[in-house]
Protein backbone atom coordinates (compact mmCIF):
# COMPACT_ATOMS: atom_id res chain seq x y z
CA UNK A 149 0.00 0.00 0.00
CA UNK A 150 2.87 2.39 0.78
CA UNK A 151 4.43 1.80 -2.65
CA UNK A 152 1.00 2.34 -4.20
CA UNK A 153 0.54 5.64 -2.35
CA UNK A 154 3.85 6.74 -3.88
CA UNK A 155 2.45 5.72 -7.31
CA UNK A 156 5.02 2.93 -7.59
CA UNK A 157 4.68 -0.78 -8.34
CA UNK A 158 3.42 -2.49 -5.14
CA UNK A 159 5.85 -5.39 -5.61
CA UNK A 160 9.23 -3.76 -6.28
CA UNK A 161 8.55 -0.10 -5.41
CA UNK A 162 10.58 1.06 -8.41
CA UNK A 163 8.46 0.83 -11.57
CA UNK A 164 5.82 3.46 -12.29
CA UNK A 165 2.22 2.48 -11.52
CA UNK A 166 0.56 4.90 -13.96
CA UNK A 167 1.12 5.72 -17.63
CA UNK A 168 -1.32 8.64 -17.79
CA UNK A 169 -2.95 10.63 -15.02
CA UNK A 170 -4.96 7.65 -13.77
CA UNK A 171 -4.35 4.85 -16.30
CA UNK A 172 -2.36 2.09 -14.69
CA UNK A 173 0.33 0.09 -16.47
CA UNK A 174 -0.37 -3.49 -17.63
CA UNK A 175 2.95 -4.76 -16.28
CA UNK A 176 5.60 -3.17 -14.09
CA UNK A 177 8.48 -1.81 -16.20
CA UNK A 178 10.99 -2.88 -13.54
CA UNK A 179 9.90 -6.32 -12.29
CA UNK A 180 7.21 -7.29 -14.83
CA UNK A 181 4.51 -7.83 -12.19
CA UNK A 182 1.01 -7.92 -13.72
CA UNK A 183 -0.92 -4.88 -12.50
CA UNK A 184 -3.43 -4.11 -15.27
CA UNK A 185 -6.02 -6.60 -13.95
CA UNK A 186 -6.28 -4.89 -10.53
CA UNK A 187 -9.46 -2.84 -10.90
CA UNK A 188 -10.38 -0.47 -8.05
CA UNK A 189 -13.61 0.49 -9.83
CA UNK A 190 -16.05 2.72 -7.95
CA UNK A 191 -14.13 2.34 -4.69
CA UNK A 192 -11.84 5.13 -5.94
CA UNK A 193 -14.44 7.95 -6.26
CA UNK A 194 -16.10 6.68 -3.07
CA UNK A 195 -12.83 6.90 -1.11
CA UNK A 196 -11.93 10.34 -2.50
CA UNK A 197 -15.42 11.75 -1.84
CA UNK A 198 -15.41 10.37 1.72
CA UNK A 199 -12.02 11.95 2.46
CA UNK A 200 -12.66 15.34 0.86
CA UNK A 201 -16.27 15.44 2.05
CA UNK A 202 -15.24 15.15 5.69
CA UNK A 203 -12.71 17.99 5.32
CA UNK A 204 -15.25 20.23 3.56
CA UNK A 205 -17.93 19.56 6.19
CA UNK A 206 -15.56 20.58 9.00
CA UNK A 207 -14.43 23.71 7.15
CA UNK A 208 -18.07 24.69 6.48
CA UNK A 209 -19.05 24.03 10.10
CA UNK A 210 -16.11 26.06 11.35
CA UNK A 211 -17.00 28.99 9.06
CA UNK A 212 -20.66 28.89 10.05
CA UNK A 213 -20.05 28.58 13.80
CA UNK A 214 -17.46 31.37 13.84
CA UNK A 215 -19.64 33.65 11.71
CA UNK A 216 -17.07 33.96 8.97
CA UNK A 217 -19.46 32.63 6.38
CA UNK A 218 -20.22 34.83 3.43
CA UNK A 219 -20.87 33.87 -0.17
CA UNK A 220 -17.51 35.29 -1.28
CA UNK A 221 -15.54 33.41 1.38
CA UNK A 222 -17.41 30.24 0.46
CA UNK A 223 -16.47 30.82 -3.15
CA UNK A 224 -12.83 31.57 -2.32
CA UNK A 225 -12.31 28.64 0.07
CA UNK A 226 -14.69 25.85 -0.80
CA UNK A 227 -14.53 25.87 -4.60
CA UNK A 228 -10.72 25.43 -4.71
CA UNK A 229 -10.91 22.99 -1.79
CA UNK A 230 -13.48 20.83 -3.53
CA UNK A 231 -11.70 20.87 -6.92
CA UNK A 232 -7.96 21.01 -6.19
CA UNK A 233 -7.79 18.61 -3.25
CA UNK A 234 -9.59 15.69 -4.99
CA UNK A 235 -7.36 16.13 -8.06
CA UNK A 236 -4.30 16.17 -5.82
CA UNK A 237 -5.17 13.03 -3.84
CA UNK A 238 -6.86 10.83 -6.47
CA UNK A 239 -3.58 9.40 -7.86
CA UNK A 240 -2.05 8.34 -4.53
CA UNK A 241 -5.45 7.06 -3.35
CA UNK A 242 -5.81 4.91 -6.48
CA UNK A 243 -2.22 3.73 -6.04
CA UNK A 244 -2.91 2.80 -2.43
CA UNK A 245 -6.08 0.91 -3.36
CA UNK A 246 -4.21 -0.97 -6.11
CA UNK A 247 -1.55 -1.79 -3.52
CA UNK A 248 -4.20 -3.25 -1.19
CA UNK A 249 -5.76 -5.29 -4.02
CA UNK A 250 -2.32 -6.54 -5.06
CA UNK A 251 -1.37 -7.48 -1.49
CA UNK A 252 -4.68 -9.30 -0.96
CA UNK A 253 -4.29 -10.98 -4.37
CA UNK A 254 -7.73 -9.74 -5.38
CA UNK A 255 -8.61 -10.19 -9.02
CA UNK A 256 -11.94 -9.11 -10.42
CA UNK A 257 -10.89 -9.80 -13.97
CA UNK A 258 -13.85 -10.67 -16.17
CA UNK A 259 -13.94 -14.13 -17.74
CA UNK A 260 -13.49 -13.81 -21.48
Ligand SMILES: [Zn+2]
Pocket residue numbers: 157158159160161162163176177178179180181
Ligand atom coordinates in the same frame (compact mmCIF):
# COMPACT_ATOMS: atom_id res chain seq x y z
ZN1 LIG B 1 7.59 -3.81 -10.06
